Amino acid sequence: MRRRNFLETLAVGSGLFAVAPLLSLPTQAAVKQIKKSDGTEQLEADVVIAGGGLGGFAAAMAALRNGQSVIMTEETDWIGGQLTQQGVPPDEHAWIDTTGATQLYRDFRNRVRDYYRRNYPLTEAAMNDPLLNPGNGTVSELCHEPRVALAVLTELLNPYLSTGRMVLLLEHKAVSANTEDDRVKAIHVKESRTGSMKKLVAPFFVDATELGDLLPLTGTEFVTGTESKADTGELHAPDKADPTNNQAFTMCFAMDYVPGENHTIKEPANYTFWRNHVPDLTPPWPGRLLELHYSNPKTLQPKKLGFDPLGGKTGDALNLWNYRKIISKDNFVQGTYPGDISLVNWPQNDYMLGNIVGVSEEEFDKHVAAAKELSLSLLYWLQTEAPRPDGGKGWPGLRLRKDIMGTTDGLAKYPYVRESRRIKAMFTIREEHVGRANREMVAQTNKDKAAEFSDSVGIGYYHIDLHPSSNRVNYIDFDSLRFQIPLGALLPIRMKNLLPANKNIGTTHITNGCYRLHPVEWSIGEAVGLLISYVRRKELTPAEVRKDGKLLADFQSFIRSQGIETVWPE
Template sequence: VDGDRVNNIEVEHVYTGNRTILTGKSFVDATECGDLLPLTGTEYITGTESRYDTGELHAPEKADPMNNQAFTVCFAMDYQPGKDNVQDPPKEYNFWKNYVPEMTPPWSGRLLDLSYSDPRTLKPKKLGFDPTGKDLKDVLNLWNYRRIINRNNFTEGTYEGDITIVNWPQNDFFPGNLIDVPEKEFQQTVEKAKQLSHSLFYWLQTEAPRPDGGTGWHGLRLRGDIMGTEDGMAKYPYIRESRRIEAEFRILEEHVGAENRKLVAGEIEGQRSAEFYDSVGIGYYHIDLHPSSRGNNYIDFSSLPFQIPLGALLPKRINNLLPANKNIGTTHITNGCYRLHPVEWSIGEAAGQLIAFSQKGKIPFKAVRERHELLSDFQRMLRNQGVETEWK
C-alpha cells in the first residue's frame, strides 16, 4: 500500500502454502469476511453500532464490534428408506443435544429441537421434519424448506431420491465470532460449528420426533459428493455479517426500514425507501438479523424495496479498492437486508462495471460519483447492460 492506493497483495494457497504476489490497478474485495480490508489498511467497521452513532430505531444503546450475526456450516443430505446409515455419534453430540442458547429475549428451548424462536414474535414456533417430503399441513416441513433436488422433476433413475440443504435455525452457530479474531481461533470456531451441524444430522437420524410418533430417520445420508468434501460439510461457512468499509455514504435504517422511514419521512413519503441519486442497483428483503455472538435473539422487521447507492461502495480513503458483497457501507441493522445473495450479486456487478468504466476513461472511482455527467454516463452504461437502478 502506498498512501491511498493498493499496489499489490500477497496471497497464500490454502493447500500448498505457495505464495503469490498479485499486482493491479484496481482491487476488489469479494471475500466472505472482508479480509482485504485489514490487509490493505482500509478503514472498516464490525459488529453493532450504537443508537447514538446511527440514530437507528433498532440499534442497541452501546456499540459492540464483536457482536456479529450467527454463521452456519451447511450440509446436504438425502434419504434412503429402509437403510440404516447411522454411525457413531459426533464427539460433541452430548453437549449439543442438551444445549439451550442463552439469548435475550430467551430462546424457545433446546437448539436441537423441532421448535425455535419465531423471528418476528420471538415466541416458540413449531416446525416439522419428514424426509419423504410430505406436506405436514400446519407446520413447515424442514425437508422441503431448502430442497435442491426433487427427483420427480427429472427422468426416472437420474436421482435415487430428493436432496436437501440444511441451513436451518438448528445449525446457526452463535456461541463464537469469526470476525477480527486470530486464525487459530477462527479455525477452532469453525470446527465447533461443524460439530453442531454433525450433531444436528445425527439427532435427525436418531432422535428427531416423527409424525408417526417414532423417533429418528436412520436412512438419512450425508452427501459429501454434493458439497465436494469428505466430511459432508460445506467447504466454507455461510457468513451473514462481514467487515464493512467506512464508506463515502452509509446506508441507515431510516433509509430502508419501514417503521424508521416513516418516522423521518412522514406517512406518505415514508411508504418508499430513500431515493439515492447515485443508485447502481436495486434489491429487496426484509431486515433479517439472525441471533448474534453476544446473545441477541432475532431482529426481524419489514423493510422497503431499496436502491444500492454508489457511495456505499466507495471507501473514504483508499482509492482503488472496492467491496463486492456484504462488506459495503451498511450498518449492522441494514446489513440485514443488503446481505442477501441477489443484492450481493448486484453489488459485485456494479463494482466490476465501475472498474471497467473508470479504467476506460482513466477516471478515479470517486470522480464518477462526484461529477454529474460521469455519474449519468455510468448509470446509462449499467442500464444498457440490463441493470435496474430504480423501482418502477
C-alpha cells in the same frame, strides 16, 4: 447474418433494457506473469479481485466483458460463494424472474435451468416448465445443486481463462498488501497446499472476500459488529455498540432419504453437549437448540417446526425437509433418484457460540470445527431422536451426501457467513433509508417507499433478517422496502483504488440484514466491475464519478445499457 454480441442477446431476450455498445476499449490484454530474479512470481492485470464468491464473480464478468484483464483469487477450490462452497440455495424476492436483479444474474438462473434440461433425465412436465425449480424448495423459485451452479459459473468464465485474459487462483488467500498514498499497490497471496507466494499487481483491487480480508491488510477503515443508537439513530439499534457482536454463521450440509436403509453416522464426540444445549439469548430461545422449534424471527415467540423427509403434511408448521430441497425426485424420470436431496441451513445449526470476524486463524478454526460438530450432531439427532408423525423417533434412512458438497466430511467447504467487516464509506445505508417502520417515522413523503438515491447503481430486496448473534442477541427481523444500492456505499472514505464487492459495503449491522443476499451481492459486484471499467476508460477515480453530476449520469446510462436496473419499476 451478423452474430449478436452478449449484451445484444441479453437485451433482445429480456426486453428489459436497450441495446448499447460496450465502452470503446482496445483489445483486452492478457494477464502478465513475471518470474522475478529473486524467484518470486508476480502477476499483473487491470483488476485484482480477492474472493470468488458471487460478488467477485460478477465483478470479474463485468470487467472482462469491458476489456479489462482480471486476476481472481479464491480461498477454496470452488468459486460461487454462497451458492456453491457454502451450500446455500438462493435467498431471493418474489419478483426475481423479471426484475430486481441484473440481467446477467437472471441469465445465470436461466442457464442453471438449461443445464438440467441438457444433462438430466427430466420428466416431460419439468422439461417444459420455463420456471423449472429442480428441487421444488420453498425458499426460492430456483433451488439446485451447488455443483450445477459451479458448472454454469465456470462455463461463463472459460472463454476468458483460455485466452489468458483472466487468471483464476484457487486455494489462494491474501496475507499481506503494499500501499502508498491511499492506494493499494499490490497484494501477496499464499497457496494453501504448497505455501507458495505470489505478488498481484493492478491499478484496481476488489475485496470480494467473505469476511472483508483486504480491509485490515490495506489499512482501509472499517467497522464490525453492532453500532449503537447514538451512532446511527436507527430504530432497532441497541443503546450500546458492540464491535464483536456478529450474526451466527452456519456449516451447511446435504442429505437425502433412502427408506428402509440405515445410514446413521457415528455419534459425534460432542453430541451430548449439543443435544442438551439451550442458547443463552435475549430474548430467550424456547428450549433446546436440537428440537423442532425456534424463536419466531418477527415476534420472538416459540414457533413449532416440522420435519418429514417423505414430504408429508406437518400441519401449520414448516416442513424443514422441503425448505431448501435442491432435488425433487418427482422432477426426474422415475428411478433417477432414490429420494429427494435437501440442504440443511436451519436455525438448529446456526452457530452462536463464537465470532469469526476479525479473529486469529486459530480462533477461526476453533469455531468452524465446533460449528461442524453442531451440524453433525443435528444430523445424528434427526437420524436417531427426531419425532416422526407416526409417533416413533429418528429417521435412520437419512444419508449424509458428501458428494454434493465435494468434501470428505460432508460439510460445506466454507462457513455460510452472514456478516463481515464493513468499509467506512462515503455514504452509509441506515435503517431510516430502507426499514419500513423507521422510514414511516422520518420520511416526509412516500413513506411506503425506500429512500431514493441519486447515485443508484442497482436495486434489490429482502426483509431485514438478522440471525441470532455471537453475543447472545436473538433474531432481529422486520419489514424493509424495495431498495436501491447507492454508489456512495461502495466507496471507502479514503482509499482510491480499493472497492468492496461482498457483505463489506457501507451498511450498518441492521441494514446488512437486507443487503447480504445472493442477488444483491451479485449486483454490488457487477456495479463495481463496471465502475472500474468506466473510470479506467475515462482516467478518473471512482469518487470523481460520484462527485460530478454529469459523469454520474453518464455512468448510470452506461450500466443501464449493460442490464443494470437502477430504479424499481412502479
